[in-house]
Amino acid sequence: METELLRTFAGVARLGSFAAQARKIGVDASAVSRQVAQLEAAIGITLFERTTRRLSLTDAGRLYLERALPLLDALDEVRDEVRDVVTAxxxxxxxxxxxxxxxxxxxxxxxxxxxxxxxxxxxxxxxxxxxxxxxxxxxxxxxxxxxxxxxxxxxxxFDTRYRVVTSPDYVKRAGLPTSPAALAEHDGLVFSLPGFREGWKFRTGPGHKALVASPKPTLVISNALAIRRGCLDGLGIALLADWTIGDDLAAGTLVDLFPEFDVSASGFExxxxxxxxxxxxxxxxxxxxxxxxxxxxxxx
CATH class of the missing domain: 3.40.190.10 (Periplasmic binding protein-like II)
Incomplete structure (x- = not known):
């Protein structure tokens, strides 16, 4: 039996439809349907229950998938191991x-x-x-x-660290917050994820008591890249991971307002x-x- 038929069957089972598997591998849905029918004919078992509204595995189909997946994984591993011996x-x-x-x-x-x-x-x-x-x-x-x-x-x-940052233009316009508590008087670009909106945690080192402070949530955004862009454009103050804004800090286009603090929206680790x-x-x-x-x- 060709392993390609098994792979098609496994793909349909994972994605839940012939059409989804067809889109994934770049063929017509009818071709995927024919491959599954060919596999069913070869083993003499109905693998899917088909209705106009849904496609679901039969009990025999679930068992067949459970046993077939480890075989496909093993074949992939053998292929990779042999390829690595003879090629770059x-x-x-x-x-x-x-x-x-x-x-x-x-x-x-x-x-x-x-x-x-x-x-x-x-x-x-x-x-x-x-x-x-x-x-x-x-x-x-x-x-x-x-x-x-x-x-x-x-x-x-690597370990990540969050920093409270803003642009030099914002500092010129609104002033520099002198402490975390002073953030309450400033505009904030706030990530919409839980924790980022409720208050940012500040501590002076591991084991030290954390205090909670944050700017006014004048702009809530669901994307970290958009928050960075808004920060660069002087819209306010944001809490961003160092990997997001490391280049900006080095170039001076963003300013770390509280480098002496560990800052987090949830846990510090x-x-x-x-x-x-x-x-x-x-x-x-x-x-x-x-x-x-x-x-x-x-x-x-």
Whole structure:
């Protein structure tokens, strides 16, 4: 039996429709339907219940999928291991991360990687949603937070720090807040996520008591890149991660208002993590990409 039929079946099961799988692999939905029917005919089992409104796995289909997925994963690992023995790192690497982290941190580090490993193609999925790595066939995710949950392998790239920043133009217009408490008299560009709107936490060091203060939420925005843009344009004061505005601070286009404080919207412990599904063999294309990210992180 051709493994391509199994892969098509698994794709339809994961995505929930022939059309979605067809869009993913760039063929007509009728071609996907024929492949599934061919597989069903070969094994003599109905894998999907089909109605005009929905497509769902039969009990036999669920069992078949459960047993087939490890076989497909094993075949992929064998292919990668053999390829790595005889060729330089190559193939497609699927990576996902948030829109802001992808644009501000990851993308500037890709030219050097591509120059060193031209045979590795990258499929970069930028989204602020948490992606199911196994379900979407993603090789690597870059995530931000205090830690990583789930049955995944996680490697810390670097600790992150948040800074309260604004532009020199805003300081000229509205003055410089002399303390965190003075922020209440200033315009704020506030991230819409929970924690960022309720008040920012300030402390002078680990173990020290935190105080809470924040500017007036005159502009609430759901995207960190847009907050940075508004801050650069003098619209107010913002709380942004150092990886977002490191270049701006170095250039003087943004000012760190309270460099003596640790600042956070929730917990003070936060980091950037490289996360990938656990597997017995990690392909060379993923290993060299991880090495490149680790070296890049040391430059911070």
């Amino acid at each position: 790192p190559s193939g497609l690497l699927k990576v996902t991360t948030s829109v802001a982290f992808g644009e501000r941190w990851l993308l500037p580090r890709l030219p050097a990687f591509r120059e060193t490993f031209p045979k590795i193609d990258l499929d970069l999925r930028l989204t602020d949603n948490v992606v199911d790595l196994a379900g979407e066939g993603i090789d690597l995710a870059l995530r931000l937070g205090p830690g990583v949950e789930g049955a995944l392998v996680a490697a810390k790239l 936060s980091a950037a993590w490289a996360v990938y599904p656990s597997r017995s063999y990690v392909p060379a294309r993923l290993r060299v990409f991880l090495d490149h990210l680790r070296r890049s992180a040391k430059d911070l």
